[in-house]
Amino acid sequence: MEYVGRVPAPPLDRFVDDVYCLTGVPRHRRVNVPPMPSAHLFLNLGGPARLWDSDPSVPPAVFTGGWFMGVWTRRFLIEYPARVRLVGVHFKPWGMAPFVGVPASELRDRWVPADAVWQRSADRIRDRAGEAASPAAALRALEEELLSRLAETPPRGLDLVRHAGGRLETSHGAVPVGALSDAAGVSGNHLAAQFKAHVGVTPKRVARIYRFAQLILSVDARRPVDWAGLAHTAGYFDQAHFSREFKDFTGHTPTEYLDLRRRFPAARGFPPDNGPMPAD
Template identity: 30%
Template sequence: MEAPRHDTRGIVDPSGLLNRVRFRRHEPAEPLRRYIEWYWLIDWDLPEPYASHIVPHPSVNLTFQWDGADEEDAPPYGEVTGVALGLYTRKLTGRGRVCGAKFRPGGFRPYAPGMPVSHWTGHTLPAQDLFPQATADTARAVVTPADDRARVAALDAFLLSLPCAPDPQTDLAIDLVERIRADRTVRRVGDFAHTRGLSVRALQRLFSAQVGVSPKWVILRYRIHEALEQAGHRDDVDWAALAADLGYADQAHLVRDFTTTVGVPPTAYAAETRADR
């Protein structure tokens, strides 16, 4: 498994966010890496509220967090967040801290095998609803340490304590999503299913059970992530060429999908992020 990527794919206006918070990624313990992509840690202390926006990955996240002046005012708590279908917005105020585990797309099912992952899609629920071990003491053990190594160790200890039910279907789903993410030539669900020796229906069932969203959704989402990354880091994006490179029929289709997902057209977004640099 690769180490955590250092790109900002999915973060809307990354410079705006990173100028306001301390954001880090860390690898989980080796036995967890097949199913957990990385841990992400955020701390903030803001003089005024800030709304962060994320175009989510096809991943489930487990987070332990607290929001408030101190832990007595706002005790730490845990949440499980299924794949978010639309733009995810989080308002940050005052002081706070989040310690999260981002599961690989397809990697959550072994920890909650009783339901298809699509059951959690679009939902956020208390972590203890799924994992009785995620008590207030557990949340406190993860969130309280000032040192990253201690927080990572607490996340490792908690996740290693959870029952895990490996499944060849999970491994297949993880590998298929990684292929979609890394290979820009994957553009049509039917063609992709055929190359993997699956029917379209079988591929759709696999993704519903193991990933939580359809293969078409994953293909489109990774296209938008790439467009968002290009718009946020380059001043000379050739949108027509990028649309063709990402498999769109024309530039208008890319502009439509980007605007629907992010809320503004790509050229307007690029101008806004340049102003924030």
């Protein structure tokens, strides 16, 4: 499977980590995706994709078109079609807010058909991307759609969340939440309320996800792994807490995860292999 992606030009880069195309035969049809510091838009140009929540009470879903996903605080599983053709957006945790009129709390840990959010215009952008002569042209069409939907005036409180979230991003979740509210000159309760409004979760939860993402992406399965050292570097000072959160986020113990990565190594230079884990 081929990945073509890029960071969009300003002002989209304030809200979007990358736009990308995936095409071809997937290395693994089914992958587990741990919580990562992003929200998503997928526009499916190929066969149906299937999604499962790690919460067994949530029914699975099948998507033939597109879907939005807010920030996830638990893992989910995606099954690709035999041949993949999709374009997507990795939004920053707060990045959906100026593009959609849906409260972030309604998209947290959920998948929602794109047409339900963009009122059936998702079909139009899918057609444009599907008819594009190259991945670069498909990404241009996607960026143009995002630019056309970017609110001229950011929703109230979004600038506060973006600046505080940017500090969590650059520090990989290491900045104490109290320091964020002090620097912004607001109360901790106000900061938490704004994060819930624009991200769907508290800044403390966003920090946890950034911290875990930094740890998981720093694992080199080709070499011996000092889990205690990695956990401490990532800001975990309680080994029991680290082990519990690792199992919650991946479904595996650190030892099981390392064995999985060694049996199914990530492709060098292929970002989608760096976080998700083979489930087949």
